[in-house]
Amino acid sequence: MMGGLFYTGTRILDKSRTAVAPLERLKILLQVQNPHNIQYNGTIQGLKYIWRTEGLRGLFKGNGTNCARIVPNSAVKFFSYEQASSGILWLYRRQSGNEDAQLTPVLRLGAGACAGIIAMSATYPMDMVRGRITVQTANSPYQYRGMFHALSTVYRQEGFRALYKGWLPSVIGVVPYVGLNFSVYESLKDWLIKSRPFGLGEDQELGVVTRLACGAAAGTVGQTVAYPLDVIRRRMQMVGWKDASTIVRGQGGNSVEYTGMIDAFRKTVHSEGFGALYKGLVPNSVKVVPSIAIAFVSYEVVKDILGVEMRISD
Template sequence: MSNSAEESSSQPQAQQQQQAVVSTRPGIGAICKSLVAGGVAGGLSRTAVAPLERLKILMQVQGNEKVYRGVWQGLVHMTRTEGLRGLLKGNLTNCVRIIPNSAVKFLTYEQLSREMSDHYRATRGSGELTPALRLLAGACAGIIAMSATYPLDMVRGRLTVQEGRNQQYRGIVHAARVIIAEEGARALYKGWLPSVIGVIPYVGLNFAVYESLKAGLQKQYGLRDERELSIAARLGCGAAAGSMGQTVAYPFDVARRRLQVSGWQGARDLHSHGGNVVAYTGMVDCFARTVREEGMQALFKGLWPNYLKVVPSIAIAFVTYEQMKEALGVEFRISE
């Protein structure tokens, strides 16, 4: 009799626990609002640092002849040769790519971390994620978002590299058509492998470091809610996360850009050796030839302007995303 009573009492408890786990999942409205917030965050953060983004790419793909030697010199050179519009060249394409990329990335991270948290809450009683689990969720989110929007990144890279005297593509659609016609549809995924490998530590560390730093600050100052953290504190967490992730993943970003312009005649002025356009057979060949011909430091070309870009970009993206969701009335947050 007592056993049946215990079983009957444990069943409602299990059902309540299961309902509690299920109830944390957002509805369609919250998901749509989260996508909008992620898209706005991505577009705003990238537009704010568009000149530095273009300078980084130009420095990454140039060969031994240094056209762009530093941040200030590079920005001045772009302005003199192409005008103020040159500072924002490729930004529209970048926004077309980064808006869906950012939306998918933030939403995927939240859903993966939520599923993990619900699982541990149901099995272990605590739904708090460890830094390692946050890293895993961020890495998976980065891979999914990168793969879904990679052709746009490829086209954006080509549009960004071409200069005023060397115009081959007239826009996003035209560039995609020319690339497919001349190089085949697979060319839209040139550099995909190093991109995916690089995005694992980059996006993974971004989310893991950002969330862990915020959680640490909450505990240190006895805050009950992450929204009690000041915007300046969250910007600082985002800046630290972006810097750490970018440092680890940067060589893969260089390889991605070089593979994207591999064999392309439009990159002759920047990425050539002895007047011949460089063509790589794959990621390993790209790394090996770059180090052999230009030294190990070539894998970090453009890193300094990229720091200047990444620190405000990642910080703006995280804070804008959270502020947008709060303004839209979304009922769940990343670190909930």
């Protein structure tokens, strides 16, 4: 039964990802496009350009890999968060001597960060090749035929370490992104339950719309704070890709090479300005409401169906 419910929950997540796949692809294209070969200038123009040049399939390029990645990523993330929360709470109660103590927002941040790092590291090669598949166009010199073909090609041509390009900024970005997601989400829920605003009765539970709002707010805060690290991660993933399209390499055939995360930050800001660290933020912000919010609500609904009484913060 639990396996079936988890499958149902992950199918809901896949559908939410698919619904915002065009915005996700546009975000990555904006993040990595060569400043000397601008093809995407904004959300509306970018979506129209993809439709005109690549058709309907172009809007969903890379979505299959993203959906395949999200199942193990979500499973590891939420399981790790529950385990980390329980372990941190046990240590906190033992240290404070208060058996009724609850997790503070800071401790929730730590538990969320631990879960995010574990899940991200476990599935990072899938995310790396997803970025490359997403950036491919019909004019790319070489085509990855799918996730497994991309994984084997990168491994064969660039080595195992290439599958973890951009891993460091991803790890650093997990703290504000995943950590704040859980922390803000749970803190908002606690505030609503305790203060009972907007006419909430004493015995009323939070509805789906209220949970959606909490999830959307949490996702917006987390992704905005961590977004520059996401841009750097995507750019580092493109380094060494000799068959990249002109979107990455530019008309002259030369793409920017980075020796590491700090070098990537320095060269990006120096050549394109500080605003380059937020390229693609608009489509990313638009998609955060349905994708992150639905993920949290699906998680809560599945837990309710399973009869799990323990809340995340417990």
